[in-house]
Amino acid sequence: MSLLVLGTVAFDTIETPFGKAERIIGGAGTYICWSASQFYNDIKLVSVIGDDYPQDALDALTARGVNLDGVEKRVGEKSFFWAGKYHLDMNSRDTLVTELNVLANFSPKLPESYKNPEMLLLGNFAPAIQMQVLNQLNARPKLVAMDTMNFWMDIAMDDLKKVLKQVDVLIINDEEARQLSGQYSLVKAARLIREMGPKYLVIKKGEHGALLFYGVHVFFVPALPLEEVFDPTGAGDTFAGGFMGYLAKTGDCSLNGMKRALVYGSVAASFCVEAFGPNRLKEINKDDMKSRTLQFLELMEVTLEDIV
Amino acid sequence: MSLLVLGTVAFDTIETPFGKAERIIGGAGTYICWSASQFYNDIKLVSVIGDDYPQDALDALTARGVNLDGVEKRVGEKSFFWAGKYHLDMNSRDTLVTELNVLANFSPKLPESYKNPEMLLLGNFAPAIQMQVLNQLNARPKLVAMDTMNFWMDIAMDDLKKVLKQVDVLIINDEEARQLSGQYSLVKAARLIREMGPKYLVIKKGEHGALLFYGVHVFFVPALPLEEVFDPTGAGDTFAGGFMGYLAKTGDCSLNGMKRALVYGSVAASFCVEAFGPNRLKEINKDDMKSRTLQFLELMEVTLEDIV
Numbered sequence: 033m034s035l036l037v038l039g040t041v042a043f044d045t046i047e048t049p050f051g052k053a054e055r056i057i058g059g060a061g062t063y064i065c066w067s068a069s070q071f072y073n074d075i076k077l078v079s080v081i082g083d084d085y086p087q088d089a090l091d092a093l094t095a096r097g098v099n100l101d102g103v104e105k106r107v108g109e110k111s112f113f114w115a116g117k118y119h120l121d122m123n124s125r126d127t128l129v130t131e132l133n134v135l136a137n138f139s140p141k142l143p144e145s146y147k148n149p150e151m152l153l154l155g156n157f158a159p160a161i162q163m164q165v166l167n168q169l170n171a172r173p174k175l176v177a178m179d180t181m182n183f184w185m186d187i188a189m190d191d192l193k194k195v196l197k198q199v200d201v202l203i204i205n206d207e208e209a210r211q212l213s214g215q216y217s218l219v220k221a222a223r224l225i226r227e228m229g230p231k232y233l234v235i236k237k238g239e240h241g242a243l244l245f246y247g248v249h250v251f252f253v254p255a256l257p258l259e260e261v262f263d264p265t266g267a268g269d270t271f272a273g274g275f276m277g278y279l280a281k282t283g284d285c286s287l288n289g290m291k292r293a294l295v296y297g298s299v300a301a302s303f304c305v306e307a308f309g310p311n312r313l314k315e316i317n318k319d320d321m322k323s324r325t326l327q328f329l330e331l332m333e334v335t336l337e338d339i340v
Numbered sequence: 341m342s343l344l345v346l347g348t349v350a351f352d353t354i355e356t357p358f359g360k361a362e363r364i365i366g367g368a369g370t371y372i373c374w375s376a377s378q379f380y381n382d383i384k385l386v387s388v389i390g391d392d393y394p395q396d397a398l399d400a401l402t403a404r405g406v407n408l409d410g411v412e413k414r415v416g417e418k419s420f421f422w423a424g425k426y427h428l429d430m431n432s433r434d435t436l437v438t439e440l441n442v443l444a445n446f447s448p449k450l451p452e453s454y455k456n457p458e459m460l461l462l463g464n465f466a467p468a469i470q471m472q473v474l475n476q477l478n479a480r481p482k483l484v485a486m487d488t489m490n491f492w493m494d495i496a497m498d499d500l501k502k503v504l505k506q507v508d509v510l511i512i513n514d515e516e517a518r519q520l521s522g523q524y525s526l527v528k529a530a531r532l533i534r535e536m537g538p539k540y541l542v543i544k545k546g547e548h549g550a551l552l553f554y555g556v557h558v559f560f561v562p563a564l565p566l567e568e569v570f571d572p573t574g575a576g577d578t579f580a581g582g583f584m585g586y587l588a589k590t591g592d593c594s595l596n597g598m599k600r601a602l603v604y605g606s607v608a609a610s611f612c613v614e615a616f617g618p619n620r621l622k623e624i625n626k627d628d629m630k631s632r633t634l635q636f637l638e639l640m641e642v643t644l645e646d647i648v
Contacts (some may be wrong), residue, residue, distance in 0.1 A: 121524065216429065219567045240548040244567060252562040252639050257551060259527045291642040326642065331560050332640055334599040336633065 034074040035280040036146055036173070038165050039064050039155030039269070040135065041079045041103060043116035046308060048263050049121065053308040057089045059112060060155040060179070063269035065098045066313040067300040068153075068277030070321060073097030075277075076146050078165060080138045082110040092314065101143045109134045122261045123238060132323070142168040150283075153276045154178040155269065159191035166198055175285055177201035178230075179272055185211050193228060202230040203272045209235045218243065219250075232290060234275070236268050244294055249287055253294045254331055256302040256324070263308045267301045270313065274300030295332075299324050342382040343588040344454055344481070345475050346445065347463030347577070349387045349411060353423035354616060356430065356571050361616040365397045367420060367431055368487070369464040371577035372495050373406045374621040375608040376461075376585030378629060381405030383585075384454050386473060388442045390418040400622065409451045417442045430569045431546060450476040458591075461584045462486040462507075463577065467499035474506055482594055485509035486538075487580055493519050501536060510538040511580045517543045526551065527558075540598060542583070544576050557595055561602045562639055563597045564610040564632070571616045578621065582608030603640075607632050 039061025046053045061079045068075055076099040083105060090100055115129035140161060152173040154162040162178065178199045184192050185208070196202065206218060212228075213221035222233050222245040233245040239261070242252040268321060275297035282289055302324060306312045347369025354361045359520035369387045376383055384407040391413060398408055423437035437497060446553040448469060460481040470486065486507045492500050493516070504510065510533060514526060520536075521529035530541050530553040541553040545567070549562040590597055614620045 062465060165472055217567055217569075219565050227538055237548070240545070241560075241562070247498055250639055251642070252549075252565075253642075254549070254560040254562070257560075259525055261525075283461050288643065292644060295642055327558075329644060332642065334559070334561075334603055334640065335596065336600060336603060336637055336646075 033072070033150045033280045033283055034076065034148075035068060035072060035151045036076045036149035036154065036274075036277060037064050037153045037155060037167075037276075038078045038140070038151075038157055040112050040157065040161060041077075041081050041085065042112040042114060044113075044265060044309065045129070046263055046265050047115075047117040049118065049120055050260075050262055051308075053263070055113075056116065056309040057086070058266060058309055060266075060269040062093075062271035063266035063304065063310055063313070064153060064155055064276070065093055065096070066310045067270040067273030067297075067304070068280070069093075069096040069098055070274065070300060070313070070316070071277035071296065072281040075099065076102055076149065077187065078102040078140050078142060078146065080104040080106065080134045080140070080212060081185055083107045083133050085111045090104070093326065098258065099145070102140070102146050104138075104141070106134050116265070118264065120259060122264055140164055140168075150174045151276060151280045152176045153272060154195070155272070156181050159184055159195045162195045163191065163198075166195070174283075175200050177203060177272070177276055178265075179203050179269070180208065182208055182211050192339050196229040199230045201232040201234060203234040203236065203237045203275070205238065205268065234294065237272060238267070242271065242298065244290060246287055251291045251294065253289075253291075253298045254328075255282070255298055256327060256331065258302065258305065259306045264305050265308075266310060267304045270304035270310075271297040271301040273297075295322070296325070299328055341458045341588045341591055342384065342456075343378070343380060343459045343461065343584060344384045344386065344457035344473075345372050345376070345461045345463060345581075345584075346386045346448070346465055346470060347368060347461075348465065349385075349389050349393065350420040350422060350460050352421075352573060352617065353437070354571055354573050355423075355425040357426065357428055358568075358570055359595075359616075361408050361571070363397065363421075364617040366422065366574060366617055367396070368574075368577040369589070370397075370401075370425070371574035371586070371612065371618055371621070372461060372463055372581035373404070373579030374618045375578040375605075375612070376588070377401075377404040377406055377581060378423060378582065378605065378608060378624070379585035380589040381408065382588070384410055384457065385452060386410040386448050386454065388412045388414060388446045390442050390447075391415045393419045407453070409452050410448070414442050423547075424573070426572065430572055448476075453525055458482045459584060459588045460484045462503070463580070464489050465505045467492055467496050470500065470503045471506075473596055474503070482591075483508050483587065485511060485580070485584055487511050487577070488516065490516055490519050494538045504537040507538045509540040509542060511542040511583070513546065513576065517541075541603065544579060546572070546575070550579065550602060550606065552598060555597065556597060558603065559595075559599045561599075561606045562636075563606055564635060564639065566610065566613065569613045574618060575612045578612035578618075579605040579609040581605075603636055604633070607636055
């Protein structure tokens with residue numbers, strides 16, 4: 033197995049009711065790699081940064097086994113920057129600043145060593161960029177997963193639909209599923225979206241967990257109820273990263289394998305929200321993962337032998 | 341075992357995006373009894389109606405094994421009436437009319453045969469009325485469960501807190517848990533609320549499922565994702581009724597027994613929302629319950645032997 037990831041590497045300024053973090057490292061690619069590397073160590077990242085990006089943040093990822101040969105560094109340019117502010121309920125946020133910088137005219141060029149991944153996660157990016165990555169591969173990976181967002185549905189729906197045809201697993205949130213399908217009911221939305229290409233659909237519902245639709249099957253994984261959600265930034269990417277990292281580790285794409293991967297995605301996401309940025313993901317170890325996994329087991333486990 | 345239920349018996353006029361139902365039978369007591377009687381047949385209802393209430397609706401409950409000796413019929417008065425309209429998302433609604441009628445000066449008088457229940461469910465009612473029921477019992481039931489709502493927190497918090505001290509299981513929704521505790525985090529809310537009396541706290545989250553807090557344990561039951569939610573009226577009461585009906589059937593108040601009861605509450609609620617009022621609950625049989633329980637099993641079931 034090897035896992036290829038497309039995702040942004042960025043600076044974020046985040047304001048929550050608990051405080052403010054200025055220009056910390058972020059971006060979907062960052063969260064995905066920190067999360068996936070909890071499970072699996074042959075990860076290759078495709079992204080782009082400016083020359084303002086701190087080398088130690090890159091070194092930390094390399095030390096986790098993440099190959100950064102595909103991260104283009106543009107001299108004289110600035111990294112992608114996002115600033116946002118969360119409302120009191122932590123469920124909604126306002127974007128204050130979006131500076132595309134190096135993303136504005138990014139066109140990924142994959143190193144030769146990147147062209148035969150067995151698993152691919154196309155993080156949220158312009159669909160045309162996602163397609164460029166797909167088109168440079170020597171063979172179709174065993175599993176292709178993709179994230180996207182409302183913004184691309186608004187301005188690049190045709191491109192998005194082309195990528196969707198190539199995708200096995202689509203990982204989006206409930207609002208995005210509703211916009212993509214035009215259906216409020218997630219069950220109806222899931223049927224329509226899977227007709228667009230993906231066999232598997234994962235619908236993330238934030239603090240309300242996530243659903244997996246596959247064939248006639250539906251599976252639900254809760255989010256862990258937490259004392260405090262400190263910063264939700266990156267939780268969805270962390271979820272996707274954990275999901276794909278676990279699948280890359282096991283290679284098990286059966287329904288049960290997918291269910292397990294979903295639980296581990298939710299386990300990883302439960303750590304992400306406990307501190308600003310990816311900080312908590314950087315400090316946890318296998319024992320932390322184990323004990324939290326046991327909490328998920330208790331949260332979900334019930335025996336129902338005595339069905340009425 | 342025997343299950344004593346306090347709950348309103350009412351007329352409802354319900355408007356949803358799918359249509360309108362005029363003056364159909366409703367009320368928490370109605371939903372609770374239709375749901376609990378899927379599991380258990382020694383149920384006694386305490387309530388009050390006017391002489392406008394249809395005898396066949398009462399006979400249908402009696403035929404399910406629900407004892408109505410404690411339902412006071414006031415000649416010359418009208419039954420409680422509520423009218424509401426759901427918004428397009430079916431998650432929020434406006435109350436259009438509330439006519440208390442017989443509820444205005446209700447003071448329950450329990451028949452002798454009602455005074456030794458092993459289980460008690462105090463449906464949403466003025467806390468003073470809930471206390472009157474508790475005070476008429478010859479002995480404390482094995483398990484006392486209670487529902488309430490924001491309205492009573494606004495106007496009768498002192499009374500409510502007195503009842504809470506007598507209660508084993510509180511069943512409320514997330515918004516109510518937040519108001520009662522003054523905490524946004526449901527984990528923090530759960531801790532504070534359990535300090536008020538209830539050992540068990542069930543927090544209903546509508547289409548997002550429900551949480552059980554007990555000791556250091558947290559359990560989550562999802563709601564079944566449905567093609568269409570036709571009418572959510574009474575879903576919470578149906579959930580509570582299924583929960584208590586199952587507990588009355590098994591007498592098993594262990595953590596696992598409670599978890600199972602929560603699943604069956606969610607199974608029952610998944611039927612309730614499929615038609616106007618309690619209509620769907622009236623037509624389902626044991627086979628329907630069984631096959632939906634299997635859907636819940638698939639929705640929740642995952643094996644995680646290979647913990648990372």
